[in-house]
Amino acid sequence: MRDAIQINQRVRENAENLSAALESHMLSVFAPDARKELRRFSAGEAAELLGISASFLRKLHFDGKVPEVHTSPGGRRHYTASDIRDIRRVLEASAKTPGAYLKGRRAGDKVQVLSFLNFKGGSGKTTSAVHTAQRLALKGYRVLCVDIDPQASLTTLFGYRPEVDFLESGTIYDAIRYEDPVPFSAIVQETFFTGIDLAPAGLMLQEFEHETPRALMHNIQPPFFSRMAAALQEVESHYDVIIFDCPPQLGYLTMSALCASTGVLITIVPNMLDVASMSQFLQMSADLLDVVSNAGAGMDFDFLRFLINRYEPNDGPQQQVVAFLRQLFSQEVMVSAMLKSTAISDAGLTHQTVYEVDRSQFNRNTYDRAVDSLNAVNDEIESLLQTSWRR
Known part of the structure; x- marks a missing residue:
């Protein structure tokens, strides 16, 4: 006759085994002590998020109105989320309509x-x-x-x-x-x-x-x-x-x-x-x-x-x-x-x-x-x- 399984012990063993397996999986995906990093976005993605055309974004760079960003050896620009945020602030500063590019809360708006x-x-x-x-x-x-x-x-x-x-x-x-x-x-x-x-x-x-x-x-x-x-x-x-x-x-x-x-x-x-x-x-x-x-x-x-x-x-x-x-x-x-x-x-x-x-x-x-x-x-x-x- 098989020994009866003590459910509390078995559940604990399963929990410990699963935790160790998940830890191993995370270490295989991310280096130890590494923090996640957000990828860069293409010029097309950045323009879509900003609500402007890709050609207008190129013109902003050509005119020196926005900071330069990472450029690949082939000449393609790639934008971090921080780059996009900075460009958004530049566009908002010269926008004819307040809130055109920064659409969050204004005075009197509730969260x-x-x-x-x-x-x-x-x-x-x-x-x-x-x-x-x-x-x-x-x-x-x-x-x-x-x-x-x-x-x-x-x-x-x-x-x-x-x-x-x-x-x-x-x-x-x-x-x-x-x-x-x-x-x-x-x-x-x-x-x-x-x-x-x-x-x-x-x-x-x-x-x-x-x-x-x-x-x-x-x-x-x-x-x-x-x-x-x-x-x-x-x-x-x-x-x-x-x-x-x-x-x-x-x-x-x-x-x-x-x-x-x-x-x-x-x-x-x-x-x-x-x-x-x-x-x-x-x-x-x-x-x-x-x-x-x-x-x-x-x-x-x-x-x-x-x-x-x-x-x-x-x-x-x-x-x-x-x-x-x-x-x-x-x-x-x-x-x-x-x-x-x-x-x-x-x-x-x-x-x-x-x-x-x-x-x-x-x-x-x-x-x-x-x-x-x-x-x-x-x-x-x-x-x-x-x-x-x-x-």
């Missing part, structure tokens, strides 16, 4: 806080959140990413190892915990991606879920649904947009993010099982939001949108589900959908996004299709931000 969420894992929340953050940053917005998922996938995508770098401290938990919270600025990290800061996550975040019931019993103030918004007040003036990557559950962390948000993006994979799951999620959300609203939480959102994710346009059943959602929710379903793409999944194998990888590493048609899809989604989100600022 836009977006939550990407769904009850179901695998709906593309993190993928959507990180690509939106990066596209907005490349277009000149000051972005803060706040990872409130204890699994910390967003934190990992920015080149950190949560199980090592933030094992006991340094996460968003430190700023919202009930005992001796630290200033929010103390946990904000600069990232390799110009224009994006990060409030990281880690397993310690789960403590917030465990401690909140006791805090409610003892009436510790501010209550859980106000703690995130209160903590963000210290740093929000430094950013145009704050993006939450929420955990795949409707817990206290998600509720705290919702109560701090001005916009909500619910990701949905177009199949009926996911739609049925979302139906439950929406009902639970409504019930819980009623409770916190009655307790004094603000519930005023500028917009709520459903973002179709991992969409295959040639899949008949998916087309039917999308048509069903558009008929049901009308304009609350985003016009643009994020396509299912091997470019997105392949980039993820090295903890990268499509905006980070170089086009030459992929089949060009596959890459272009993925980028066009992501740009359409993220530019639609940008238009929602601009509308919220009444522009």
Whole structure:
């Protein structure tokens, strides 16, 4: 008779083996102690991000109006994200219309806080959140990413190892915990991606879920649904947009993010099982939001949108589900959908996004299709931000 397996020991062995394998994988992708670096962008990409033509960008260089950038032996210019930001500032300084090139907050505008969420894992929340953050940053917005998922996938995508770098401290938990919270600025990290800061996550975040019931019993103030918004007040003036990557559950962390948000993006994979799951999620959300609203939480959102994710346009059943959602929710379903793409999944194998990888590493048609899809989604989100600022 075989010995009985002690599940706690086996789970620990599996966890240790997986952690060692992931560490080995990361070391094979990135040198020890190396930080991620963002690639340079072609002149065509830079011009598209700046909203000008490639010929006008060349003329700016010819006239000496913008700083010179890295040039290949063949004479092609390549731009870092910092180069693009500097050129954007030069263009804004001479623009006839204020905000033509720097489209972020102006005096009197409130910070836009977006939550990407769904009850179901695998709906593309993190993928959507990180690509939106990066596209907005490349277009000149000051972005803060706040990872409130204890699994910390967003934190990992920015080149950190949560199980090592933030094992006991340094996460968003430190700023919202009930005992001796630290200033929010103390946990904000600069990232390799110009224009994006990060409030990281880690397993310690789960403590917030465990401690909140006791805090409610003892009436510790501010209550859980106000703690995130209160903590963000210290740093929000430094950013145009704050993006939450929420955990795949409707817990206290998600509720705290919702109560701090001005916009909500619910990701949905177009199949009926996911739609049925979302139906439950929406009902639970409504019930819980009623409770916190009655307790004094603000519930005023500028917009709520459903973002179709991992969409295959040639899949008949998916087309039917999308048509069903558009008929049901009308304009609350985003016009643009994020396509299912091997470019997105392949980039993820090295903890990268499509905006980070170089086009030459992929089949060009596959890459272009993925980028066009992501740009359409993220530019639609940008238009929602601009509308919220009444522009």
